[in-house]
Amino acid sequence: MNEPTALRASKSTIFLNKVKAFFSKPHNVILVLMGIVLTVTTVAPIVAIVEDTFKIHPGTIDAHLTGQAAGYTVVNYVDLFTSRLAKTNLWTPLLNTVLLAVGTCVVSILFGGVFAFLITRTNLAWRKYLSSIFIFPYIMPQWTLAVVWQNLFNSNAITGTSNGLLAATAGINMPLWWCQGLFPSLVVLGLHYAPFAYILIGGIFRNMDANLEEAATILDTPKWRIMTKVTLPMVKPAILSTILLVFGSSMGSYPVPHYLGLTTLSTKYVSLNSKYTGEASILAIIMMFFGVAIMLLNQLSLTSRKSYTTVTGKSGQISKINLGRAGKYVIALALVIVTFFTSIFPIVSFAFETFLPNPGDYSFLYTGDTDNLTTKWWVTDENVSENGMYGQKGILHNETIWRAFKGTIWVSVCCSLIAGTIGTLIGYAVSKNRRSKWANYVNSVAFLPYLMPSIAVGVAFFILFSNQYVNLFNTYTLLIITGTIKYIPFASRSSLNSMLQLSGEIEEAAIIQDIPWIKRMTRIIIPIQKSSIISGYLLPFMTCLRELSLFMLLCTQGFILSTTLDYFDEMGLYAFSSGINLILIITILVCNTLVNKVTGASLDKGIGG
């Protein structure tokens, strides 16, 4: 009679309680929302582009082969893979693309990684200067280095053009393989992305607790063994991240191979698009396939990852390798010379170019006659009379350039703020649920657009938003949506990398004190990993400022600065493109300095730094 009655909750109550418990954690809320939104924004463009491969396009090969003006067909697949043009249109560009992507990864990781090691783990001289100057190639639009390469090494004897600087001044004709094709393309892209490797790897090196290495040293472990068994495994996530980011980026690069005469899937996409529209979309699908494959590989590596915590609540210190009294200057001098050619020379050459009477006309250098210099490219304020300006006003008075500049700033700021915030939240949420499949899914789906070549993402968004209901071509809305989706990985990667380094005990201490989540984020987590998180905002901003491959198919040429710059470069009006380059570089440097002054963070301090 008096037996106590056990209250048994119903299954639905248990379920509801579980749901409540699940959503009581902010990181779970973030994961669910982001998962849904990112699935739509990532999958919808892919579906649109897949549909396009089956669609019949009037006036193109599929309409010709099927004899129909509309409908669906598989003829694009059949023709691309089996026609006599398969080698030209598919296999050769595919091989070139893979070689370019792999080569770029190797160059950027070796160059950027070694540089990061020297800057952060040794007593190298002039580190501050080198660190700042090293990121310049990444600031500049990638194809401008290709144009500089051409202006330096082309020659009448080898490339059948007018003489570049080297041939004109020293009579040196570089061989063809050096001037055009795979080699210069991978070097230029490798140099462009090396700062990426430097930022990512440098961030880890900077934060690494040297106790592990010191322990190994005490145990009399050889230096090479410490490097391979202790140091490198610690930076493995950063190396992997670099590979992931650089592989996808270089694969989808259009302008560099375009200028340096290498046929890749990106350049082929553009050339096929007019007559082989559906087949071009298949090329975009193939590029995306690589993106998915890399993501899966990354997934494997992530699940097998043990612990990469480098920042804990305990002590941390960095010991620096002594390069010797002379060594630290000799190596620094070598790096100063190298960075002069990769960073300073292009800028000087841009500045010089804006004072030449004709594009590429170096008469002043041979004659020393100042009559062979002009300020017309800057100060001409009318475009009515023909005075060698190709119908353009000077840079200072050119409305097209300044309107494009404003557009670029607007797109970059929006993309940076939105992508940076979303990415940071994703990085945080994923780090809190490392073993959760959903977290891994969200992480992957957020990262996928970055692994997809830019040009393919651009194509997909163009197709998705060009219909009778929504037509966003040439609007900032489209650029911001595309840019945001594409750049979330910058922030999510840097955020995840830094959050993984952050020991859980730090936040747990605050939870025990019942500190609200917002306060934990703003007072503890974000301040500790401030520079990583700010890098997550700065990287999208900087990348967006000079992004071309992603946006080139989404807007007209005077809409943003990069398309305007590319237009002038293609037209051979190097004074204008060089002037725009200078404007971009100054803008980025000013922004970087401002952020540095206000927050103490800086891009070159590196992710996790």
Add this chain to the structure above:
Amino acid sequence: MKRLSALLLTLVMLLSLAACGGNGGSAPAAQDTPPAQTEGDAAPAPKDEAPAPADDANLTETQKIIKEAESMSLEDLAKKAIEESNGKMFYGVGNSSRGKSALPLFIEYLQSIDSSYSMEFEWQQPKNNKIFDQLTADSLKDTGTFAMTLIQDGNQIESKMVQTGILDTFIPKEWAEANGTSADAYTGYLALQTLNKVFMYNNTGSKTYDNCWDFVAEGEHGLYMDIDSEIVGKNFLYMLTADTYAGWLKDAFNALSADEQAYFQPTIKEMESEAADLGLGADGAYALAWIKLWVESYNAQTDDGPICNTLVDKSATDQFGLLVYSKLRSVEESSSVSVNNINVAAYDDGYTGIGGYGYCHYLFVTDNSPLPWTACAFIAYMTETVDGFSAWGKDMGGYSSNPTVAEATEAQYGHSKGGMAEDGVTVEFEAKNDRGYDWWTTDGKLVLEDPEYCADVAFTVGSWVEMLTKYSAG
């Protein structure tokens, strides 16, 4: 609290993603514009089918307006335009950036009729062949964004724009009269102008080019815009297979010395069966041989600008290119750069064979044009008046399709004496004395684009061209 904070923060981010993008004064979304009004039983032509025959009952609203407009003078059209577009926004899209310069002049003209008239405008110039995608996407709306277009590449216009009913041709009355025809009798597209790409070579060395076959001789690598970048370049090759131009190539071949002929003969022989397979005329093998040798030898460049920059430099000894003639207008003389460093091959005494390639900028009204009367008036203004054409006419190398305008433009700008010194007698820059459209299409042997022919052979000759291995310096 923390749940709410996280949720709110996330939602704010997502909402800002959707809301943050400004339109930037560009193309409005579909819903911003009212749907096109259709008249009773007159349904618009299906977009993916060939346009209906010119039966009035089957005409779309825009086609009806065009039909009416074709019987009106420029002034009457201007009044209609004022009525339609006063205070509105006009969007145009074109391959030439100079539409942007022509529009303010057009507005001034309308203001000379009605001083209270005003119109905002935006002129877009897409790249990488994107104009066709842009117009196709815009055609899906009931009322489009773009009122009209100025577009090149007759081949794609025919197959993607005209056969699909996306663009409509408007023939202005006074333009037709100037050409001795009428809107009803005229069957082609309306060209604003013909541009010419001509063979030029650097003359600082000893090499000369006195026959068009010299450009495909052994070891030659002419500078030329990649045919996959600029499709009109491919159209040039298609046109060479037309009977007239294949005949010109044969004549030029016959003018070569026996030694020179011996080099080309095996290729011509090899092409005979190909020409037969492709259904070409009797001289088709000459055309295919020239095309093969050209594609396998030309040094692809990104644009005509860099080609011009290269050729006028004294270091480009013995280089040559096929490029837009008008590029010479902007060369500034310096110690190493001069217009006198190049020769226009066709101007040389004794030169034999094709001198270059002529292609058109065509004008069309979009079939779902939001401002069809204004589009017609603007088109009439550009093709019927010197001021309207001045954005192009002020420079050499662009020839109005209206003979009256062409004559008046020459009288105003004097391009035939563009290379003379100030005294008007001394020849300063021979290459800049533009000999004009009539000369180029007769003595200058300019190969002229025919959109229909290009569209016809795009998948016969076109596919054959794509099979050729392009020269690659890299």
